[in-house]
Amino acid sequence: MSDNSNHESSNFIRNIIKDDVKNKKNKSLVHTRFPPEPNGYLHIGHAKSICLNFGIADDFKGGLCNLRFDDTNPAKEDPEYTDSIQQDVKWLGFDWSDRLFYASDYFEQLFEFAKQMITNGKAYVDHLNADEIRDHRGTLTEPGKDSPYRDRSIEENLSLFERMRAGDFEEGECILRAKIDMSSPNINMRDPAIYRIKKAAHHRTGNNWCIYPMYDYTHCISDALEGITHSLCTLEFEDHRPLYDWFLDQLPVTCHPQQIEFARLNLNYTITSKRKLNELVVDGSVSGWDDPRMPTIVGMRRRGYTPESIRDFCSRIGITKNDTTIDVGVLENCVREDLGGRAPRVMGVLNPLKIVIDNYPEDKSEQLDIPNHPNDPTMGERKVPFSKIIYIEKDDFMEEPSKKFFRLAPGKEVRLRYAYYIICNKVVKDDSDNILELHCSYDPDSKGGDSPDGRKVKGTLHWVSAEHAFKTEVRLYDRLFDDPKPDSNKHENGWKDFLNSDSIKVVKNAFLEPSLKSANKEDFFQFERIGYFCVDSKDSDVGKPIFNRTVSLRDSWAKKQK
Ligand code: ATP
Ligand code: MG
Numbered sequence: 001m002s003d004n005s006n007h008e009s010s011n012f013i014r015n016i017i018k019d020d021v022k023n024k025k026n027k028s029l030v031h032t033r034f035p036p037e038p039n040g041y042l043h044i045g046h047a048k049s050i051c052l053n054f055g056i057a058d059d060f061k062g063g064l065c066n067l068r069f070d071d072t073n074p075a076k077e078d079p080e081y082t083d084s085i086q087q088d089v090k091w092l093g094f095d096w097s098d099r100l101f102y103a104s105d106y107f108e109q110l111f112e113f114a115k116q117m118i119t120n121g122k123a124y125v126d127h128l129n130a131d132e133i134r135d136h137r138g139t140l141t142e143p144g145k146d147s148p149y150r151d152r153s154i155e156e157n158l159s160l161f162e163r164m165r166a167g168d169f170e171e172g173e174c175i176l177r178a179k180i181d182m183s184s185p186n187i188n189m190r191d192p193a194i195y196r197i198k199k200a201a202h203h204r205t206g207n208n209w210c211i212y213p214m215y216d217y218t219h220c221i222s223d224a225l226e227g228i229t230h231s232l233c234t235l236e237f238e239d240h241r242p243l244y245d246w247f248l249d250q251l252p253v254t255c256h257p258q259q260i261e262f263a264r265l266n267l268n269y270t271i272t273s274k275r276k277l278n279e280l281v282v283d284g285s286v287s288g289w290d291d292p293r294m295p296t297i298v299g300m301r302r303r304g305y306t307p308e309s310i311r312d313f314c315s316r317i318g319i320t321k322n323d324t325t326i327d328v329g330v331l332e333n334c335v336r337e338d339l340g341g342r343a344p345r346v347m348g349v350l351n352p353l354k355i356v357i358d359n360y361p362e363d364k365s366e367q368l369d370i371p372n373h374p375n376d377p378t379m380g381e382r383k384v385p386f387s388k389i390i391y392i393e394k395d396d397f398m399e400e401p402s403k404k405f406f407r408l409a410p411g412k413e414v415r416l417r418y419a420y421y422i423i424c425n426k427v428v429k430d431d432s433d434n435i436l437e438l439h440c441s442y443d444p445d446s447k448g449g450d451s452p453d454g455r456k457v458k459g460t461l462h463w464v465s466a467e468h469a470f471k472t473e474v475r476l477y478d479r480l481f482d483d484p485k486p487d488s489n490k491h492e493n494g495w496k497d498f499l500n501s502d503s504i505k506v507v508k509n510a511f512l513e514p515s516l517k518s519a520n521k522e523d524f525f526q527f528e529r530i531g532y533f534c535v536d537s538k539d540s541d542v543g544k545p546i547f548n549r550t551v552s553l554r555d556s557w558a559k560k561q562k
Pocket of ligand 2: 037
């Protein structure tokens with residue numbers, strides 16, 4: 001056993017499993033599962049569960065992790081989602097091998113088990129309607145009341161249940177319930193529903209069924225049938241654990257997995273609810289599940305997040321029993337760090353200011369050798385053209401510079417990154433006082449951006465040669481919500497009021513260095529001094545990549561929050 005995890009630091013669940021393995025529980029086997037409901041795209045919260053379940057399987061010798069679709073609610077499920085979920089799990093770097101399962105594969109078995117429970121006096125068909133069932137359920141402080149149908153005979157129950165399956169009843173007319181205890185202090189144990197009637201086609205079983213098993217019943221049995229040893233789920237299922245165990249105790253299954261709960265991931269400035277994310281897609285607040293502002297795996301991928309950065313994030317936040325909220329800045333830092341080490345550096349000007357270098361020959365241009373990464377020579381060099389007319393960022397010039405402004409200003413000298421020193425001689429304006437261009441001169445002895453005689457300059461600017469620049473669209477993304485808790489209770493109805501109106505800015509004509517013209521979909525770069533960018537995978541064409549800003553170089557929100 002490789003109990004020293006390479007993937008993640010230790011946590012309480014790993015410790016439990018380590019002990020189980022040591023004590024030869026489950027013959028020292030470790031078998032987990034990731035059980036999404038295919039009713040939406042996976043989001044960053046699911047990544048936490050994926051990294052935990054698949055990570056544990058990877059860390060223990062012979063460990064296995066199943067991918068299982070919990071597809072018991074035909075109305076909301078769709079093959080679009082089963083496809084995307086598989087792609088996302090793979091992209092995150094995990095592999096279920098040949099262990100892809102569907103709860104719907106067990107429908108027949110689940111039905112047989114339900115009949116067995118009836119036969120053993122542990123389940124009954126209830127004809128109370130939904131309102132009556134609610135009235136009978138009681139409250140946290142008061143016990144429930146038995147249904148008048150609770151003591152139907154086994155024969156009657158069996159026949160009614162078969163008729164439910166045959167479609168003899170309408171939706172809501174009756175349900176199959178477990179017969180446990182209507183006065184249990186745990187409401188989940190007050191005769192929970194096992195089967196409900198739903199006359200809807202299922203994405204895999206078509207119209208074979210008009211009754212569908214409930215989650216609590218299906219989940220534990222699916223786990224047991226697959227030989228799961230540790231069933232890891234989020235804290236809201238803690239109160240369901242007695243029911244999980246009760247069902248398995250009633251049934252002739254040889255495997256009884258141990259359910260262990262952990263805290264779900266909450267991120268500030270972020271919504272992690274499939275229902276609400278779906279609402280944003282449907283009402284057009286975003287362009288789709290893969291909008292680069294979405295916290296979905298497909299959205300983050302399109303935004304430029306790497307699988308490595310997401311896995312690193314999941315490992316940093318750890319696994320605990322306490323519900324906490326993580327600062328989304330932690331996630332952003334993970335991608336900054338990952339890309340910082342390996343994204344090629346390039347130059348691009350988003351908001352151009354024209355510079356004419358008066359003493360640079362009219363018809364000359366040269367190819368400068370520029371390293372792709374300042375700290376990693378193995379990443380090589382590329383050629384970047386330089387010529388008489390260049391663009392710099394508008395922000396990098398001030399006609400009347402404030403004291404701490406060390407970039408370009410009249411009479412001031414700066415370094416053009418990896419190129420030359422230039423000094424600003426003249427500002428040319430139009431009639432309404434707008435700056436049209438600057439006239440500068442360069443020092444030919446400063447080639448490469450090195451000081452020719454020991455004289456120092458404080459500012460270093462990025463630039464592109466005007467004649468050679470590759471013009472393309474650049475999209476500047478920011479957080480989708482501008483409130484740290486958009487879906488807290490106090491905002492229950494208004495969570496959409498907290499959508500950040502500045503979450504996307506489109507620069508139609510950015511001027512980028514020409515090497516970027518041949519960038520491929522999903523390639524990532526650091527635009528020097530601006531941020532990390534990747535090639536949009538959807539709207540880019542060959543020879544015309546469009547760039548998405550993944551994250552700025554520094555966290556501008558930390559300041560704002562203070
Ligand atoms: P949502 O609230 O987004 O609809 P869900 O829990 O209904 O999420 P499922 O498809 O049932 O979505 O989730 C699959 C697995 O992912 C479950 O084991 C669930 O506990 C886990 N999971 C979902 N959201 C989170 C989260 N925010 N943090 C950690 N695990 C999560
Ligand atoms: Mg769910």
